[in-house]
Amino acid sequence: MTSNTINNVVVDHGAIEALKSFSLPADISFGKALTPVMIEADYDNGKWGEFKLVPYRSLNIDPTCKVLHYGQEIFEGMKGYNTKGAGPFLFRPDQNAERFNLSALRMAMPEVPINDFLGSVETLTSYCADFIPVNSGESLYIRPFMYASESNLGIKPSEKFKFLVVASPSAAYFSSGSVKVLVEEDAVRACPGGVGAAKTGGNYAASLLSMIEAKKKGFHQVLWLDALKKEYIEEMSGMNFFAVYGGEIRTPSLTSTILNGITRKSIIEMAKHLGVKVVEQEMKIMDLLEDIKSGKCSECFACGTAVIITPIDTLGLANGELFPLGQNYGPTTKKLREALLNLQEGTGEDPFGWRIKLEAASY
Numbered sequence: 001m002t003s004n005t006i007n008n009v010v011v012d013h014g015a016i017e018a019l020k021s022f023s024l025p026a027d028i029s030f031g032k033a034l035t036p037v038m039i040e041a042d043y044d045n046g047k048w049g050e051f052k053l054v055p056y057r058s059l060n061i062d063p064t065c066k067v068l069h070y071g072q073e074i075f076e077g078m079k080g081y082n083t084k085g086a087g088p089f090l091f092r093p094d095q096n097a098e099r100f101n102l103s104a105l106r107m108a109m110p111e112v113p114i115n116d117f118l119g120s121v122e123t124l125t126s127y128c129a130d131f132i133p134v135n136s137g138e139s140l141y142i143r144p145f146m147y148a149s150e151s152n153l154g155i156k157p158s159e160k161f162k163f164l165v166v167a168s169p170s171a172a173y174f175s176s177g178s179v180k181v182l183v184e185e186d187a188v189r190a191c192p193g194g195v196g197a198a199k200t201g202g203n204y205a206a207s208l209l210s211m212i213e214a215k216k217k218g219f220h221q222v223l224w225l226d227a228l229k230k231e232y233i234e235e236m237s238g239m240n241f242f243a244v245y246g247g248e249i250r251t252p253s254l255t256s257t258i259l260n261g262i263t264r265k266s267i268i269e270m271a272k273h274l275g276v277k278v279v280e281q282e283m284k285i286m287d288l289l290e291d292i293k294s295g296k297c298s299e300c301f302a303c304g305t306a307v308i309i310t311p312i313d314t315l316g317l318a319n320g321e322l323f324p325l326g327q328n329y330g331p332t333t334k335k336l337r338e339a340l341l342n343l344q345e346g347t348g349e350d351p352f353g354w355r356i357k358l359e360a361a362s363y
């Protein structure tokens with residue numbers, strides 16, 4: 001027997017060999033170490049072929065592969081948890097599957113059937129359960145993605161696509177614990193009618209120059225404003241934004257230019273459950289900065305799968321003006337971060353049914 005089928009995913013014999021001979025590097029950071037296996041599937045002639053668990057390997061790409069020229073690519077970011085060996089768990093993977101297909105629609109790419117997406121992620125996580133680090137804050141970072149794989153320079157939507165899922169046993173994203181954020185008053189990340197709500201590589205490419213400039217000035221991240229007026233807060237390059245006002249949390253309401261974060265959405269539902277008031281509304285940057293100065297706004301944080309909930313200790317403007325919020329975790333940021341981590345890592349109750357328990361595969 002050379003293969004076995006689980007969750008509708010074909011498990012290649014070579015994948016088992018790769019798993020057996022793998023050991024996790026002693027020193028892991030975020031996204032550098034990779035599991036020895038990955039998921040692969042090809043779309044051609046209007047349909048998906050087999051979804052397979054295969055050994056991790058380099059891809060053989062023709063120089064005219066369309067993604068290299070026209071950027072037709074989408075991705076997801078999610079995590080597998082095995083904190084203190086309680087897992088493996090996934091957190092709301094159905095939400096990633098749905099969002100992946102919304103991104104696909106916007107980028108003129110085929111949907112991946114929800115069951116194939118979930119089967120792929122579950123199979124990869126089950127087989128890599130032994131490689132998920134077990135300390136709180138660590139996880140298996142899982143990256144499903146799809147790209148236009150047809151080879152020719154014609155400017156037409158591709159008819160061939162490749163779907164892959166790779167995974168990285170990872171430590172916490174920010175080693176610093178809190179971040180300094182520069183308000184980007186010039187460049188924009190997303191404009192109405194564009195692709196800001198899709199998880200596509202181009203949005204990240206468009207954000208990098210600002211990030212480099214911000215780093216030169218001593219910041220870790222930039223906060224993007226709306227493209228038209230540069231008055232309203234949108235989000236950060238790969239994270240959503242929240243501000244704490246007394247016992248209340250505020251976040252910009254979703255628009256076509258803000259990525260609908262699953263962490264954002266989960267924090268909103270979780271906060272309501274914990275009795276923390278949530279306000280989703282347009283947020284003017286100048287009002288926020290004034291409120292930080294006056295103390296009305298006492299905490300700000302960034303949230304996303306990779307960064308979980310990370311406190312912002314300072315906001316800054318290009319003119320050098322700084323708006324400090326204090327280095328340490330504020331009480332609301334801390335409470336929400338702990339509640340979210342307990343949910344994700346299996347150390348707390350899950351009244352929402354968000355945590356999915358998997359079985360570790362034996363091989």
Ligand SMILES: *Cc1c(COP(=O)(O)O)cnc(C)c1O
Pocket residue numbers: 077199203235236237238239240259260261262263264303304305306
């Ligand atoms: C992925 C992403 C987020 C965070 O989404 P999560 O589902 O919470 O991980 C926020 N903003 C952008 C631009 C993103 O790409």
